[in-house]
Amino acid sequence: MNILVCIKQVPETNKVAVDPDTGVLLRGGVASKMNPYDLYALETALRLRELHGGSITVISMGPPQAEQVIREAFAMGADEGVLLSDRRFGGADVLATSYTLSQGIRSAGAFDLILCGKQTTDGDTAQVGPEIGEWLGIPSVSNVRRVIESSPEGLTVEMDMPKAVEIVKLRFPCLLAVDKDIYQPRLPSYVRKKATSDRKIRILTLADMEDQEESHYGLSGSPTQVQRIFSPESEITQEIWRGSGPELCDRLYDKLTELKFV
Amino acid sequence: MEKLIIDQAKVGDIKKLIALCPFHALEERDGKLEINAACKMCRLCVKQGPSGAVTVQETEDRRPALDKEQWRGIAVYVDHVDGEIHPVTYELIGKARELASKIGHPVYALFAGSGLSEQCRELLHYGVDAVYVYDQNALEHFTIEAYTNVLEYFIENVKPSSILVGATTVGRQLAPRTAARVKTGLTADCTILDMSPDTDLIQIRPAFGGNIMAQIHTPDHRPQMATVRYKIMTAPTRSEEESGEIIPCLLPEKKLHSNLDVLEVLPKAPETSIEACDVLVVAGRGVKKEGDLDLLRELAALLGGQLACTRPMIEAGWMDAKRQIGLSGRTVRPKLIITCGVSGSVQFAAGMNNADHIVAINTDEKAAIFRIAHCCLVGDLYEIVPGLIAKIKANRGLYHDGI
Numbered sequence: 001m002n003i004l005v006c007i008k009q010v011p012e013t014n015k016v017a018v019d020p021d022t023g024v025l026l027r028g029g030v031a032s033k034m035n036p037y038d039l040y041a042l043e044t045a046l047r048l049r050e051l052h053g054g055s056i057t058v059i060s061m062g063p064p065q066a067e068q069v070i071r072e073a074f075a076m077g078a079d080e081g082v083l084l085s086d087r088r089f090g091g092a093d094v095l096a097t098s099y100t101l102s103q104g105i106r107s108a109g110a111f112d113l114i115l116c117g118k119q120t121t122d123g124d125t126a127q128v129g130p131e132i133g134e135w136l137g138i139p140s141v142s143n144v145r146r147v148i149e150s151s152p153e154g155l156t157v158e159m160d161m162p163k164a165v166e167i168v169k170l171r172f173p174c175l176l177a178v179d180k181d182i183y184q185p186r187l188p189s190y191v192r193k194k195a196t197s198d199r200k201i202r203i204l205t206l207a208d209m210e211d212q213e214e215s216h217y218g219l220s221g222s223p224t225q226v227q228r229i230f231s232p233e234s235e236i237t238q239e240i241w242r243g244s245g246p247e248l249c250d251r252l253y254d255k256l257t258e259l260k261f262v
Numbered sequence: 263m264e265k266l267i268i269d270q271a272k273v274g275d276i277k278k279l280i281a282l283c284p285f286h287a288l289e290e291r292d293g294k295l296e297i298n299a300a301c302k303m304c305r306l307c308v309k310q311g312p313s314g315a316v317t318v319q320e321t322e323d324r325r326p327a328l329d330k331e332q333w334r335g336i337a338v339y340v341d342h343v344d345g346e347i348h349p350v351t352y353e354l355i356g357k358a359r360e361l362a363s364k365i366g367h368p369v370y371a372l373f374a375g376s377g378l379s380e381q382c383r384e385l386l387h388y389g390v391d392a393v394y395v396y397d398q399n400a401l402e403h404f405t406i407e408a409y410t411n412v413l414e415y416f417i418e419n420v421k422p423s424s425i426l427v428g429a430t431t432v433g434r435q436l437a438p439r440t441a442a443r444v445k446t447g448l449t450a451d452c453t454i455l456d457m458s459p460d461t462d463l464i465q466i467r468p469a470f471g472g473n474i475m476a477q478i479h480t481p482d483h484r485p486q487m488a489t490v491r492y493k494i495m496t497a498p499t500r501s502e503e504e505s506g507e508i509i510p511c512l513l514p515e516k517k518l519h520s521n522l523d524v525l526e527v528l529p530k531a532p533e534t535s536i537e538a539c540d541v542l543v544v545a546g547r548g549v550k551k552e553g554d555l556d557l558l559r560e561l562a563a564l565l566g567g568q569l570a571c572t573r574p575m576i577e578a579g580w581m582d583a584k585r586q587i588g589l590s591g592r593t594v595r596p597k598l599i600i601t602c603g604v605s606g607s608v609q610f611a612a613g614m615n616n617a618d619h620i621v622a623i624n625t626d627e628k629a630a631i632f633r634i635a636h637c638c639l640v641g642d643l644y645e646i647v648p649g650l651i652a653k654i655k656a657n658r659g660l661y662h663d664g665i
Contacts (some may be wrong), residue, residue, distance in 0.1 A: 036577060063299055090287070090299025094448055095441060121573075124589045124609065125450035127438035130406070134442035139521045140406055142435040156525065162430045164343050166403060167526040174522070180576075180583050219265075219303060223447030223483040224465075229284070229304050229474045232608060240638045245645025252621065252646065253653045255637060259619060261541065261565055261598055262654050
């Protein structure tokens with residue numbers, strides 16, 4: 001079974017502050033990590049490989065530093081890594097990102113199963129997975145919370161719906177976006193990290209893609225454009241209470257009584 | 263298209279300019295300022311940087327000109343499981359009506375499934391001009407390929423200017439698949455939508471995890487697509503009279519094919535979801551250890567509510583993901599919400615700032631949560647909550663003892 005897992009490097013923290021005078025964003029360090037939701041996709045791949053054999057490739061798109069998350073995936077047990085890195089891929093929205101990834105996946109090889117996490121912690125859209133499925137013309141299922149059955153031909157999975165669960169049977173090739181409930185991700189192994197420290201990561205640029213038309217990628221391939229960014233305004237009447245613990249406790253009790261919650 | 267040009271001579275303090283960029287898209291290479299792949303064209307460096315250091319240059323536009331007149335109407339995808347309409351649908355119809363009235367466009371509902379004759383009449387009570395119904399056996403269960411085909415077919419035939427989809431577990435797969443199919447833009451989880459006179463949909467959502475909002479548009483593509491979560495918009499009141507028409511449609515047989523089989527649809531065990539609660543107590547990073555959650559759970563129970571949490575609590579494995587409030591969790595609109603040790607990122611706030619009463623307890627007076635809370639308690643939850651619990655219990659006890 002050839003499995004591909006899509007992973008992304010995200011900032012370690014989402015903490016940013018806005019300077020109230022200038023409106024400029026103040027960000028702390030530049031520490032980054034693997035998108036936590038991707039760990040579940042990687043774990044799912046590792047479990048399936050244990051059952052059926054085969055190989056796991058991880059793919060990421062980003063600046064050269066994104067190699068770091070591919071190495072992290074190696075330490076968890078992934079076999080190969082591909083990084084799509086080209087300045088011309090920059091500024092991509094969901095459509096251009098998913099298109100670039102789908103082109104990269106075509107160049108990277110043939111896969112039975114593509115696994116994605118639920119969403120990323122920086123973009124929070126959950127849209128890239130299904131769009132990759134569309135570009136590749138393969139069925140996709142999101143919100144997968146359980147793999148019921150798997151064979152070398154396909155899978156039966158449980159998809160979470162608003163008020164029900166749908167049991168879906170898929171044949172390979174297909175794409176799944178998995179939920180957090182699926183499996184508990186394993187910790188990276190130090191031994192494996194050492195053993196894979198010089199493993200080669202394939203870097204793919206626009207020149208390696210089947211479609212080399214620059215306007216299909218990055219900012220120019222993105223239908224959506226950010227017009228402006230701004231701090232959210234707050235227009236509410238506020239009461240600010242200061243004081244000792246017991247004082248605040250009493251005031252809160254009185255407020256809750258006034259609002260008829262107690 | 264536009265791109266950014268750097269005039270190295272005008273850059274001045276290179277580090278200062280780099281610090282302006284929220285996306286880390288500016289970097290120094292061999293003493294020169296460069297723009298890397300992370301650039302989102304937010305233009306902060308143009309506006310806030312030294313005059314002339316970074317400028318916007320128009321580049322040759324290779325996109326074919328779009329005739330916006332050809333695209334009319336605001337369509338809402340009717341989210342449902344087995345014909346039971348998800349309430350986010352009515353909220354979106356209400357918003358679509360408001361947007362459509364600004365540009366004189368009609369409002370459409372798109373309903374796909376099987377055995378829908380009764381349910382589609384219900385939509386006529388909420389102010390749609392037309393309901394396009396694809397009522398076919400093969401659409402009985404949600405399958406991504408056939409449902410994407412429905413949307414594509416609808417878009418080709420009706421040419422709506424905008425499509426709004428509820429960000430439910432179904433909508434969050436269907437909207438992106440459709441957007442990729444028709445090669446258009448899609449903005450996830452919009453919290454504010456507006457319409458400009460040229461029919462461009464103004465899509466606003468919290469961005470990049472921090473305390474910023476992004477205003478996004480789709481100037482050269484139609485339809486414009488956006489998803490919105492449940493309880494963000496307000497549903498219109500149901501009118502007694504029906505209005506609008508039902509337009510039965512048929513998806514051609516060959517488009518009904520699916521490469522996946524739905525074996526079964528099972529009802530989920532009923533659970534008290536945090537969305538349904540009138541009172542929520544929220545645990546944030548200010549909670550020091552897992553065992554302390556019992557304290558907050560007790561307060562929630564005394565107030566007739568439930569305990570919810572922020573993302574760090576989920577990442578720590580302390581609470582179930584279903585209890586997380588925020589963009590990556592649930593959106594809630596309770597009557598009362600008490601946040602305990604919650605800093606209040608935009609991601610979190612987007613999931614709860616429509617609550618009627620927001621009470622925030624935080625030791626840090628500068629915490630972002632105090633920008634949205636109605637009652638801001640600058641103090642330690644460990645000094646406030648136990649006393650509050652004792653007081654509620656004592657007064658209840660008095661009442662009972664008095665009988």
